[in-house]
Structure formats: structure tokens, C-alpha cells
Amino acid sequence: MTYDLYYWPSIPGRGEYVRLVLEAAGADYRDMARLDAADGGGTAAMFEFIEGQRGALLPFAPPFLVAGELVLSQAPVIAAFLGERHGLAPDGEADRLFARAIAATTADFVAEAHDTHHPLGVSLYYEDQKAQAARRAEGFRAERMPKFLGWYEALVAANPAGHNWLVGNRMSYADLGLFQTVEGLRYAFPRRMQSLSESIPLVEALCKRVASSKRIATYLSSDRRLAFNEDGIFRHYPELDGA
Amino acid sequence: MTYDLYYWPSIPGRGEYVRLVLEAAGADYRDMARLDAADGGGTAAMFEFIEGQRGALLPFAPPFLVAGELVLSQAPVIAAFLGERHGLAPDGEADRLFARAIAATTADFVAEAHDTHHPLGVSLYYEDQKAQAARRAEGFRAERMPKFLGWYEALVAANPAGHNWLVGNRMSYADLGLFQTVEGLRYAFPRRMQSLSESIPLVEALCKRVASSKRIATYLSSDRRLAFNEDGIFRHYPELDGA
Known part of the structure; x- marks a missing residue:
């Protein structure tokens, strides 16, 4: 199946915690907000879910993942779901x-x-x-x-x-x-x-x-991997750092 | 089975999110940090888990729940586990x-x-x-x-x-x-x-x-229910409130 990941297109943020599991699983997925609106993507498509135009399972915020009838939200919940489904979780x-x-x-x-x-x-x-x-x-x-x-x-x-x-x-x-x-x-x-x-x-x-x-190394050197930047969660403000 | 809940004994805090599910389920549980040390309780017993003296499944922080061989931590993870096991979760x-x-x-x-x-x-x-x-x-x-x-x-x-x-x-x-x-x-x-x-x-x-x-009403009027106070998460500081 193809997964549809929705997250802000310009920062790694919390979406990256889902994207890494998809990549490590070798899963087939679309990074929806980074696609053109003509392909069903863009941030407007993301807001349709949040604003309730795509069913009752309203995510509070991105990231969320659409998997057939499932709409999963909250990065740790999505990561656990994918990990347990794709051999990226422990046994027992x-x-x-x-x-x-x-x-x-x-x-x-x-x-x-x-x-x-x-x-x-x-x-x-x-x-x-x-x-x-x-x-x-x-x-x-x-x-x-x-x-x-x-x-x-x-x-x-x-x-x-x-x-x-x-x-x-x-x-x-x-x-x-x-x-x-x-x-x-x-x-x-x-x-x-x-x-x-x-x-x-x-x-x-x-x-x-x-x-x-293997898969993560390939991913990290691809243009699918977004760089950290000062709009995201992890920001490099030298004045906040110190040994 | 008897569940052992570990959480700070004097505040509802995040522990209450677990306690409410235990109460609504009618589950048999012990509120360990509120028991005497002679009964295996107290905060010292709680720290034994956090400091690694009780196995490899180290909780980062309370609350955590011991259920036989399982040591569950993080309130939303514990609540989901209990809810799904005891009929306090949706179907499907x-x-x-x-x-x-x-x-x-x-x-x-x-x-x-x-x-x-x-x-x-x-x-x-x-x-x-x-x-x-x-x-x-x-x-x-x-x-x-x-x-x-x-x-x-x-x-x-x-x-x-x-x-x-x-x-x-x-x-x-x-x-x-x-x-x-x-x-x-x-x-x-x-x-x-x-x-x-x-x-x-x-x-x-x-x-x-x-x-x-029924069960929650009984619980809320019992002395098992802890009152909110100014050591907890929700604190009444009038200067922080406003219409």
C-alpha cells in the first residue's frame, strides 16, 4: 500500500520522525505537502484533514499519515504503528x-x-x-x-x-x-x-x-532529506549554545 | 491480575491519567508510592525501577505501571494499554x-x-x-x-x-x-x-x-482521589488566570 504523509514542507520537524521509519521500512509513500496541488498535494490538502473536510478522524496538527481508511496522528503513535507493521520494532x-x-x-x-x-x-x-x-x-x-x-x-x-x-x-x-x-x-x-x-x-x-x-544512508544523501533550519524545532542560535 | 501503579504520592499529576483508567475498569491495583515501605511501597521503591535495580525496562519518569513482566511508562501509553485491555477503548x-x-x-x-x-x-x-x-x-x-x-x-x-x-x-x-x-x-x-x-x-x-x-463517581468521592494542589501540574495561581 502507498502511505500519504502530511507535514510542513520546509522543515524536518516532527514529520521526520515518521519519514525515517517509512524510509527505513522501504515503504511506498508520498510526501503530500511537498507535492504540487495538481497531484493532490500542497499544504491546502493538509488543512482539509485538519479542518474536517476529510472525515471525522481530525488530526490536531501535522504530522499525520493516511493509510487507506486510517488517519494516524502524533509522531510517536505513527512511528510505533509503522515500526510494528514493518519489522522496525522489537519482538514480544x-x-x-x-x-x-x-x-x-x-x-x-x-x-x-x-x-x-x-x-x-x-x-x-x-x-x-x-x-x-x-x-x-x-x-x-x-x-x-x-x-x-x-x-x-x-x-x-x-x-x-x-x-x-x-x-x-x-x-x-x-x-x-x-x-x-x-x-x-x-x-x-x-x-x-x-x-x-x-x-x-x-x-x-x-x-x-x-x-x-543501508536504506537510511541512501535516504540521508537524497534530496528527500530536509536540512535543519531556523524555522524548525531544532534551531542553531549560537547564543543559546554553550559547552 | 494486580497492577502496581507508581507515581508521586501527593499530587494527581500525570499519574491520575492512569489511575482513572484503572478505576473505570474496576481493576485490582496498588498505588505503590502511597503504601508503606513495609508493604513494598514508598517513593524509594519507585526509584528502584528508575535507577535500574529492577530490570532493564527503565522508566524515564513516573508514572509507570508494573503488570507481571511488563513495565509500562508514559501516561498515554499506559492508558491506551489498559483501555484496550479492559473495554475502555473504541472498537476497530x-x-x-x-x-x-x-x-x-x-x-x-x-x-x-x-x-x-x-x-x-x-x-x-x-x-x-x-x-x-x-x-x-x-x-x-x-x-x-x-x-x-x-x-x-x-x-x-x-x-x-x-x-x-x-x-x-x-x-x-x-x-x-x-x-x-x-x-x-x-x-x-x-x-x-x-x-x-x-x-x-x-x-x-x-x-x-x-x-x-458509576465507578468514576464512586472513585471521585473516595480518599483514593487526590486533590489538585500547588505542587502539581495544574496549579491555581490567580495571577495567571483571567477571563
């Missing part, structure tokens, strides 16, 4: 449920990364909350980044199936989410990631493993 | 996945409600970020509350199974989560909830339906 109920919790926690981490540049909310520009952003980013770098990244490191270290992945004995959507988050943090906070790198060797190795997996 | 794959997305969106809404009193992060006290909290709360009241609450209202209005619930034709964990969130908002932002009330009649009716359902 306990590990499957654990992978879902990891993906949900990653979504929380991503939201906190976003809030470093918008601590007063999304109704104000970054330029109107720079001083507050500096304070929020300070706590994020000092406490939240080590806490989240240290947790992932502990998971790989404790994984009874070996120390290659977060859970189970093969790459899962949870690993793809960690990879994307680490990439985003490296873009937004290069100095802090440099200083933390030594404390998370298993996470660093896992991310290299993801990046060099 | 499309609606089941939609309920998961609703619960994940509610978790996002709850996180935003929390950030109204901690916009600069959790490493500072509210008293040290009151001015910034006032600005964040202003945007939350003006834009985010109507957006989220309006979305729930639209879901009930669009529900093809009738206009009683968010999804499907019976109460689900998604409805329980909305109920708890509306209760929390009413506690934290009574003036704003009063002014929004007329615009969300279906949500108001749904919440009354939840509160008067």
Missing part, C-alpha cells in the same frame, strides 16, 4: 510496549528542545523572547540534555539483547527517533553536544549504526 | 489508533498547562519566574486553551457513533483524559474556563457523563 509484548514509551519520551524531549527558543509560547517570535530563551536554554543544556541522553545511554547499556540498540536485537523506530534527536541537538547545540559526547559512547555508536544502515 | 483499528493520538495530544496539552507556571524550566521555582509565567499563561489562555478545547469539541461533534464521546460509542481512556484535563483547567484557570464554557457544550456534557459514570 514487553519490549514492544517499552519501545512505545521510549518514542513518547523522545517526543517530550523534542518539545523541550523546541521550548528553548520559545519559552514564552509560540505566539511570540524568538526575537521577542531572546532573554527568556537564554535562561531556558541554560537549564536545558545543564540538566535536561544530560538527563535524557543519560537515560538513553543507560537503556543501551542495560539492553539484555546486546548493546547495539535501545530495546531488542535489531534497529527499531525508537532508535530512529533517538538518531534524529541527536542530529537535531548536534545542529542546535554543537558545543554542548561536543562536551557531552564522551559520556554517551553507546548512544554515539548507535547513531552511527543508524546512519550507516 | 482506525478508532483505536485515533484514541491513541487523542491521548498523546492530551499529554501535550497537559505539558503546556504545566509550562504556564514554569516557562523558564523546572530548575527554577515559580516564584523566580512569575513575570515570565504571566506572559506564557496569557498566550495559553488566549490561544492554546481555545485551540485544544475547540478540537475536542469538534471531535465529539464529528463522531459518527454519536455525540457522547470523543471516539466510538462508549467511554474510553481518551474521554477519561479529557475529563481530568478539564478538571485541572477548571482548578487552575477558573475564570478562563468560565468564559470558554459556552463554546464547548459537548465537552462539558461529556465531562459530566464521565463524572457520573
Whole structure:
């Protein structure tokens, strides 16, 4: 089947957490908002779902994925659905449920990364909350980044199936989410990631493993992969970074 | 089977999103951190899981639920698991996945409600970020509350199974989560909830339906139900409220 992914066309954002699973699965999909309106794409097509013109399963926000009669929303829910369907999830109920919790926690981490540049909310520009952003980013770098990244490191270290992945004995959507988050943090906070790198060797190795997996390596060098930029979740504002 | 719920003993917080599903299911459960250490409870028992002394499935944070060999974490993941297992989820794959997305969106809404009193992060006290909290709360009241609450209202209005619930034709964990969130908002932002009330009649009716359902009504009048307070997620700081 062909999946239709809907997400903002100019940023990786939360859509990338879905796109990576589609790519790693070798799934057939269309990136709808990046298609022309003549092909049924564009952001107007995206808003038809959000505004209720395409049925009762209203997504609150992009990303969402249309799969036949299904309309899935919320990146960690979509990633789990795809991962479990396409062999990118661990085996067994306990590990499957654990992978879902990891993906949900990653979504929380991503939201906190976003809030470093918008601590007063999304109704104000970054330029109107720079001083507050500096304070929020300070706590994020000092406490939240080590806490989240240290947790992932502990998971790989404790994984009874070996120390290659977060859970189970093969790459899962949870690993793809960690990879994307680490990439985003490296873009937004290069100095802090440099200083933390030594404390998370298993996470660093896992991310290299993801990046060099065949389908992901091909994808990352394609024009389907969107670059991080200052309209997205992970933004490089040097004044918010620090070792 | 007996479930063991672990959450901070003195606030409803995110634990309540799990507790309500357990109560509505009539499930047998122990509220571990509220038990004495002599009975295997207390917060020390909770930290044993988080610190890795109880196996490889490390929760990032409470709440988490131990169910035999399973250790589930992240409130929306736990609520979905319990709801689907105990008849508090809709039927059919499309609606089941939609309920998961609703619960994940509610978790996002709850996180935003929390950030109204901690916009600069959790490493500072509210008293040290009151001015910034006032600005964040202003945007939350003006834009985010109507957006989220309006979305729930639209879901009930669009529900093809009738206009009683968010999804499907019976109460689900998604409805329980909305109920708890509306209760929390009413506690934290009574003036704003009063002014929004007329615009969300279906949500108001749904919440009354939840509160008067047999098991939930019994639970709400029991001492198992914890009151909202100013250590929790939903805090009543009158200076952050406004019509």
C-alpha cells in the first residue's frame, strides 16, 4: 500500500520522525505537502484533514499519515504503528510496549528542545523572547540534555539483547527517533553536544549504526532529506549554545 | 491480575491519567508510592525501577505501571494499554489508533498547562519566574486553551457513533483524559474556563457523563482521589488566570 504523509514542507520537524521509519521500512509513500496541488498535494490538502473536510478522524496538527481508511496522528503513535507493521520494532509484548514509551519520551524531549527558543509560547517570535530563551536554554543544556541522553545511554547499556540498540536485537523506530534527536541537538547545540559526547559512547555508536544502515544512508544523501533550519524545532542560535 | 501503579504520592499529576483508567475498569491495583515501605511501597521503591535495580525496562519518569513482566511508562501509553485491555477503548483499528493520538495530544496539552507556571524550566521555582509565567499563561489562555478545547469539541461533534464521546460509542481512556484535563483547567484557570464554557457544550456534557459514570463517581468521592494542589501540574495561581 502507498502511505500519504502530511507535514510542513520546509522543515524536518516532527514529520521526520515518521519519514525515517517509512524510509527505513522501504515503504511506498508520498510526501503530500511537498507535492504540487495538481497531484493532490500542497499544504491546502493538509488543512482539509485538519479542518474536517476529510472525515471525522481530525488530526490536531501535522504530522499525520493516511493509510487507506486510517488517519494516524502524533509522531510517536505513527512511528510505533509503522515500526510494528514493518519489522522496525522489537519482538514480544514487553519490549514492544517499552519501545512505545521510549518514542513518547523522545517526543517530550523534542518539545523541550523546541521550548528553548520559545519559552514564552509560540505566539511570540524568538526575537521577542531572546532573554527568556537564554535562561531556558541554560537549564536545558545543564540538566535536561544530560538527563535524557543519560537515560538513553543507560537503556543501551542495560539492553539484555546486546548493546547495539535501545530495546531488542535489531534497529527499531525508537532508535530512529533517538538518531534524529541527536542530529537535531548536534545542529542546535554543537558545543554542548561536543562536551557531552564522551559520556554517551553507546548512544554515539548507535547513531552511527543508524546512519550507516543501508536504506537510511541512501535516504540521508537524497534530496528527500530536509536540512535543519531556523524555522524548525531544532534551531542553531549560537547564543543559546554553550559547552 | 494486580497492577502496581507508581507515581508521586501527593499530587494527581500525570499519574491520575492512569489511575482513572484503572478505576473505570474496576481493576485490582496498588498505588505503590502511597503504601508503606513495609508493604513494598514508598517513593524509594519507585526509584528502584528508575535507577535500574529492577530490570532493564527503565522508566524515564513516573508514572509507570508494573503488570507481571511488563513495565509500562508514559501516561498515554499506559492508558491506551489498559483501555484496550479492559473495554475502555473504541472498537476497530482506525478508532483505536485515533484514541491513541487523542491521548498523546492530551499529554501535550497537559505539558503546556504545566509550562504556564514554569516557562523558564523546572530548575527554577515559580516564584523566580512569575513575570515570565504571566506572559506564557496569557498566550495559553488566549490561544492554546481555545485551540485544544475547540478540537475536542469538534471531535465529539464529528463522531459518527454519536455525540457522547470523543471516539466510538462508549467511554474510553481518551474521554477519561479529557475529563481530568478539564478538571485541572477548571482548578487552575477558573475564570478562563468560565468564559470558554459556552463554546464547548459537548465537552462539558461529556465531562459530566464521565463524572457520573458509576465507578468514576464512586472513585471521585473516595480518599483514593487526590486533590489538585500547588505542587502539581495544574496549579491555581490567580495571577495567571483571567477571563
